[in-house]
Amino acid sequence: MTERAGVLDSFLRPKLALRLGFALSLAILPLGLISVFQTYELLEERQVLSETALLAQTQQVFSESRDMIQAALGVGRTLSDIINDDAVSYDNCGALMRGLVEREPAYVFAGFVDPALNVTCASDGVPPAERSVTSLGTELASREIEVVMHSLEFAAGIATVSVLVPVFDGDDYRGVIWIAIHMNLLIEKLAEAAPDVNLVLFEADGGIIATAHYTDMRRAVLPENERLDLLAARGRHTFRDTNRFGITRDFAVVPLVPGKVFALGSWEPRQSGLVRLRHEQMFALYFPLLIWAITIAVAYIWVHYLVIRHVRRLRSWMRLYAAGRGDLEGAQLDNAPDELEVVAESFRAMTRRLSEQEREREADLREKTVLLREVHHRVKNNLQLISSMLNMQIRATKSAEAKHLLRRVQDRVMALSAIHRYLYMARNLSLVRADTLLDGIIQQLVMVGTLDETGRKIEVTTEFDAVEISPDQSVPLSLLATEAAINAVKHCGMTTGIDAWINIALKDLGDGNYGLSVVNSYVALTQQDMAAHGPDYGSGLGAKLIESFVAQLNGTLEINQHADRYELHVVFPVNWHSAPDAA
Incomplete structure (x- = not known):
């Protein structure tokens, strides 16, 4: 788990190149921000100038129409002052209106409408009784200056x-002073001003007064996503949109009568106008990013050439050395x-120093291993010598009990000898294969199926798992197996003539524990058997x-005695620690 967390942390930790890129980014960030800020300031100024130029062009195009409407408003204000003179009669008022229309060809009609919406005097001399106006009732009653598109009912529409x-x-x-300007004249002025x-x-409420081409399709030139009343509410401004034909246009709104x-002008997009400004805005944003990317790339190439590639080569050397390559x-x-x-x-x-130390350590280890094997070899020889001396004494002794x-x-000595023989021949002296060791001891005790000097055959079966123990554990385990086997011989029914058997097993129990079991057939000894073996038979030395x-x-010891078998079970830990009182 710790190793996996270390690998994950190494993967998530920023690499040297990323850290350098981040550091360089912070270094050039102020310059980039200053560049972006100054460029945007310049672009905003240019955009204001471009919008101002577009608005000025739009206002210039509408100049004649504006002058015509402003002139009509000026005339209307002058006539309002004249009408307020009580000396003006109906005939004088009519003559005044007729003279105005005759002097100004753009005017179709001029007149005065009273609060009851009756024309009290007019340019064509029509009697007031025939001039009741209802179609402009709302505008005439507003008591404010109004400019509207209207068809004259009394002048053939x-x-x-x-x-x-x-x-x-x-x-x-x-x-109200009412002055009517001929619509066709106004349309001609608009058409001649700028053909493109x-x-x-x-x-202000969005109603169209006049267009350059006053046809049924006149609304198609309007912006598709804007309303005229909302455009009027924003005042003087420019924007880009598509018209109702789906063509992208630059629009400018200019107030003629505040x-x-x-006035709304719809222009073809120009490269020097809003489009170019937007492109330059994008360039102002991405140019510092481009400079940043180039700076990071150049810095990375040089850092890689001067540092990173050498660091990676050093890392590969370290990995090779860790994998065992010392050359x-x-x-x-x-x-x-x-550096x-x-x-x-x-x-x-x-x-070099580590390799030399490793060679010295291996030489010392080989020397100590040789010495340790020699010690085990000599101890084994000495134990075999003692076993031979005991064998000679057994032959010379007349007493069966002795x-x-x-x-x-002799069996116990031979068990110790088997341990040292195994250690002498083993390749790894730090761990002992317990199954191999016990199998050798049991085979020696069995002596081709015989466990007693009388030559009786006892069926011995073994079942050993491939487990490893320390050399310190091997001595008590071997002696324990020897004593348990000797104890099993006593109780397996050697004098009764039944089939005697012994089963010896060494198992890996899991959870860090091993188990040794010795189970044998069991027949209780008679008094004659006890007397035949002497008074010290069954003294309990083996059990102790x-x-x-x-x-x-x-470990822990468990003994179970049944009518037909005798069981001995020992459980001991893999990670062995000496008991406090074992000494």
């Missing part, structure tokens, strides 16, 4: 742009800086030795 100027005598409302521009005159009449004396860096050459030389010196006791001592060996293994 001529389309006009009607300019309405209220007349006040102090706070007393007297009526779509022009629209509209009211709050009343507005790094000839490893060299390629044109590395002096990294010092690091490489230090690493090579370290590998022979029996000497035989048991077994308990002592179990304590040395820091």
